[in-house]
Amino acid sequence: MLGSIKGLKVTLVTMMRKPVTAQYPIPSKRLDIEKRFMGFPALLWDDSNNEPYCTGCMVCVRECPTQCMSATMTDNDKFTEEKSTRKKIIDSFEINLSRCIVCGICVDVCNFDAIEMSHEHELSKFQRNANRANLESLLEMGKTFQEKIGWKPVQIKNIGDPVLRSKLQAEAKEKLKKLNSTDAKVDTKPEDLSK
């Protein structure tokens, strides 16, 4: 008999506590999203010379476990004008977000910092194919994401503006030299310094 009385006590004590649940759709009462949260993938926008990071190299398309992406590349006009470091640029990109399983493999394999898991996760639609996101909407998602978390490129070599890139690279080399002169054992790549 003691056991059930203990149980009654537990429920009574719990009743005095505050509820732990949130009221989901109300914006002010939702739970926060963690920084690392993986929403659907989005393409990032290079502010230095106003073009996407993506060069359409198809690595993510090949590595995707569900084959939910497709992409085509084209020659970059800005490269011939020497306004960009990207010889090729993405022409069209489509992700079927209904097929995407949010595994993050595309982000891991991307060499150009071009794709990132955004915090977008609410994509209920009324049509079956309404979640096929094209290049514009993916870049839109990416821009909101970049703004939200203050995203910065991981690797200097991926910066689009040639002037800015060579400047940063020179700075990084300087730093590396300094480090090497003080402590030769520190193994630092230029990429790491820009973090």
Add this chain to the structure above:
Amino acid sequence: MSWQNLVFYVLGAVGLIIFLSLTVMVLTWIERKFLARIQQRMGPMRVGPHGLLQPIADVIKLISKEDILPSWADKPIYWIAPLAIFVPAIAIWVTIPFSETLVLQNLDLGLFYIAAISVLSVLGLVMAGWGSANKYSMLGGLRAVGQLISYEIPFIMAILGVAMLSQSLSLIDIINDQSKIANIIVQPIGFLIFLAAGLAELGRTPFDIHHAESEVVGGPFVEYSGAHWAIIQLAEYVNTFAIAALIAVMFLGGWSWPSMPFSGIPHHLLSVIWFLIKIYAVILLIFWIRGTYPRLRIDQLMSFGWKVLVPVSFINIVFTGFVRFYNLHWSILTVLSLITIGSIFYLIYKTPQQSRGENSIRIVPSKEAASRPPENYGDVNVR
């Protein structure tokens, strides 16, 4: 019967049904909120402040839903069953008083009437179970009957104990008899028996066997939807309210204990409020039990009914008769009751099945487990 009487009864019945419907709406809201708090949830929050208008939204939703008829259903039985559950639930209320004058018809055999009528709703459950042409429904309906034969005898025995104390079956007499001391103090054992049997009659946890969601999915009501389901649900809550009211009448002294210093209109008003407070306290107790207890199996309910409740209710009657016959002080009955309760709890606690609970799991440290010799079981060597 004069026309004034007729008008009084008709208006009274309509008023009663309206009052009960409103009460049910309040009850559903209270139950959802109370259970939510027990489970650290919020419960309904959207419709109105803190979900106060949720019951109204529910009613509108249920009424506007489609009434689905299973193609193999036994049509007349299927449609009549909700009514057969609903009518007895309302009929009980004819004789339950809210104050000394606020009662539709006080019957001298009020308790007898209630005991007789309340059984009828089980017929509706069986009809619903059979008529739905669903195996789960039928299991549920038959479970309801099995439940009935195990709780009905202790239910009536507990009523008898109270009737012996106040020497009447009229509810108002019983309440007035408790103006000095409430029956729960005189006869705690009767209260416990009636609570257990009442829970079984309502089909509420831990005795919600006939509509167990995890076993028979919803029992007799699986196939019902829309307004018919709403009526069944209405009846369930009206029954809950009735059992709570009966407990308040029979054991908590209704409005007369502890007695109030007022008279006239304030007295009547206060007695209604006081009575309702007691009813809601009992209802919260029922909801609290629902939030805590698991469900018993049907055979366990039967053995609980026949092996515990029936003998104990006989003991209760014998003790009550003993005290009444020799005109002893009521405290002797209290002491006897408490001794009985104590010994029953001790017996349950000492049953071999329960007492072994704590020691059957041992924890082997990993180092010791890693150095044990291989063992042979069946065809397999286990290392």
Add this chain to the structure above:
Amino acid sequence: MEINKNVNESGSMVDMLINMGPQHPSTHGVFRLVLQLDGELIVDAEPHIGYLHRGSEKLCEAESYSQVVTLFDRLDYVANLNGELAFCMAAEKLLELEIPDRAWYIRTILCELNRIASHMLFYGVYGLDAGAMTPVLYGFRERERIQSLFEQVTGARMMHNYIRIGGVKEDLPSGFENKLYSVIDELDAAIEECDELLTQNEAFLARTKNVSRLPIEDAVNFGVTGPILRSTGLIEDVRISEPYGIYDRFDFGIPIGNTGDCWDRYYVRMQEMRESLSIIKQAMKQIEPGEIQAKMRRIVRPPEGECFVRTESPRGDLGVFLVSDGSQNPYRVKVRAPSFANLQAIKHMLEGVYVADAVVILGSLDIVLGEVDR
């Protein structure tokens, strides 16, 4: 298979056949059980599986090694990290990789947390099976704490894809330690509370004590593993008998029952949560900064060969048999799913019990249909 049907004089069956599942609320997924009932007694039961068959094992053969991890997430969708770990260990065994210590500590901490989350879900739904309404919400409350911790570390609440071949995806985030310690404190209190609410409740004891006792011999012959095997009284835990990773560095207890009834199965799991917490605490003391990924080529291409690894998932002995032909894709992946093996005993257990018990027994096996059907 011969079914002993109860027949009347004219030879027609008088027992009722009833479909429990695939749309029954307490079959824990899309599991179908055809019960032959004599009143409330079960004369015979026949389980049917395959409603959630997704061909995962075959799919593995078309995916590269890093992609297969995402499939293992979805086998046991209640304890995802344990599934990932099993496959990664198999691939690492073929590659003969040395995994850095820190990676192993991170894996162990997360897997044990996942074990607690899984058992918390079991606690909740077992209460619901037995008819109590509150435990399920308590269970989910605790699971939510662990899942928000996972969200902080792995970026996902369920399908993490966090444990990678050769290590883990990312290092623990800053501030993780404090959050983990606060979660551990909350879990400590919550397990105590859950225990008080249900374990010794008379109605719960009546429902689970002495229901479907499984002798050790039967359990071993059915291939039952995990908490169910331990509840019969056999000391068998892969973390002890074939210690993998860094489990030999911890002192923890293995809860052992002695009757193998439903209550023992339940309480072994409750105690396992406490032991998992102690493992996490020890791991947090021992963990040191360092590498989280082994030095390896980016494209995983194990040499030709085959291997079998066993891990202790919350449901039991999760084994992965991996054959490589030297290409980028595995040649064959075979999963020895503990839920599937545990489910084999159900027919034996269900004979001669009540319908209400069937629910409790099925709940005590704690099957995950994603793993049974694969």
